[in-house]
Amino acid sequence: MPGLSPVARTCSRRRVLHAALAGALPGPGVARAQAQSWPNRPLRLIVPFPPGGATDLLARVLAERLGARLGQSVVVENRGGAAGVIAAELASRAEPDGFTLFFASIGTVSINPSLHAKLSYRPEDLLPVALFADLPNVIVVRGDSPWKSLADMLAEARARPGALAYSSSGSGSSLHLSGEMLKADAGVDILHVPFRGGADTANQLMGGRIDIGVNNLPSVITLLRGGQLRALAVTSPDRSPALPDVPTVAESGIPALANYAATAWFGLQVPRGTPGAIIERLNTEVNAVCAEPQARERVEQLGARMRGGSVAEFSAYAVAESEKWAAVIRRSGAKVD
Structure with a gap:
């Protein structure tokens, strides 16, 4: 957000994230017929880092178990580069039909908007579904x-x-x-x-x-x-x-x-415009995956911790994390190399 003061950028970022939450929560008149036939073909899960790293390993646990619960394959698509910007841009511009999912990270949600004066994606174009894990x-x-x-x-x-x-x-x-x-x-x-x-x-x-x-x-x-x-x-x-x-x-x-603390986290997002009933279904299934003993064991073996929770809880957490990391970026003077 070029030209804005740090305070103005933080306030604007908070409004953006709250707007994303508002867009994610289904209103009382949402027609659930949109989701009745979904999913009737494989889904893709866009992952913002290359194979072999933490983001990829956790994404594959979610993809496998989510696919089993939905009755359709969830295919991992690694799109690394630019600290997640490339993948986030791709996901944000995808058709909002419930067949493109984004494995969001702390970076794509809560760091990039403060670190980059100009992004090739709008954070509000990716809606929260559920927090999956942290480490x-x-x-x-x-x-x-x-x-x-x-x-x-x-x-x-x-x-x-x-x-x-x-x-x-x-x-x-x-x-x-x-x-x-x-x-x-x-x-x-x-x-x-x-x-x-x-x-x-x-x-x-x-x-x-x-x-x-x-x-x-x-x-x-x-x-x-x-x-x-x-x-x-x-x-x-x-x-x-x-x-x-x-x-x-x-x-x-x-x-x-003495007060140092930094935790990476990962969650599921979808393009803005995805039907609310599909977001609700995805939230339910992600939480079910988080409750599966075998999935939990696999995640814990990687050194991570299952999270889960509602759409609103994920959105509120993202807002708080965004404000924290905006302050870190200002204080440290961190720049994109």
């Missing part, structure tokens, strides 16, 4: 790194400003913003090097081309368990059940990081 980011180094703790790494970063580099899955991603918030809070200068997706980030780290990785937990959990990588901290407010011995950033012993 911590994890700060990792190679298994043979001399750093045994986050405090060790930050001490070297402080002693050698600009000498260290950290990677993320792309400029403007939640991983990038988590790293920038850490830098701002800790008062250190570490170079950001973006790569394409979580799998690429892990490979670059193991290859010695960067020093530190900020990754979603699912994309590195196997490497952590195998010893190729070492976790210094998780970014969530609480320790992850998947890595119970790894402290949170807030537990690092650094006073400036």
Whole structure:
């Protein structure tokens, strides 16, 4: 929103998100006949990151179980690039017939609108269906790194400003913003090097081309368990059940990081204009997937946590997250590389 002050942009963003909610909630006169024959053919689920990363892995759990519940295949379509902008644009312009779904992330919903002065998609053109899962980011180094703790790494970063580099899955991603918030809070200068997706980030780290990785937990959990990588901290407010011995950033012993918290999250959206009855049905089925013990176990094995909830709850959560990350972007001065 070029030309607007930060406060005006935040207010405008809040209005946009509330407008999206209003468009998603079916009115009393909605004709449910539109959804009676739906779905009568396969659906596609557009995923904003490449195969192998956390977003993709979680999306495939949802696609498989949602397809089973709907009686039609849900085909994953990976459209990585530009921190989700490419995929969000594609999804927002799709026919609103209930056959195109978007696996939205914290980045596409709550970060991009503040990070980019101009977007190729309008956030209000994607309507909330349900929050699906969340997970911590994890700060990792190679298994043979001399750093045994986050405090060790930050001490070297402080002693050698600009000498260290950290990677993320792309400029403007939640991983990038988590790293920038850490830098701002800790008062250190570490170079950001973006790569394409979580799998690429892990490979670059193991290859010695960067020093530190900020990754979603699912994309590195196997490497952590195998010893190729070492976790210094998780970014969530609480320790992850998947890595119970790894402290949170807030537990690092650094006073400036005592309130640090960053959690990635994912949900389902559809193009504006999708019939309200279909949105209701999708919300019901996503919540049913979240309640399935086997699906829950698969998600938890990836280090994530099932969420679920109503359309209104997802929309309100997105508004709160958007306001939080807008403040982080202003304070850190984060830019798209």
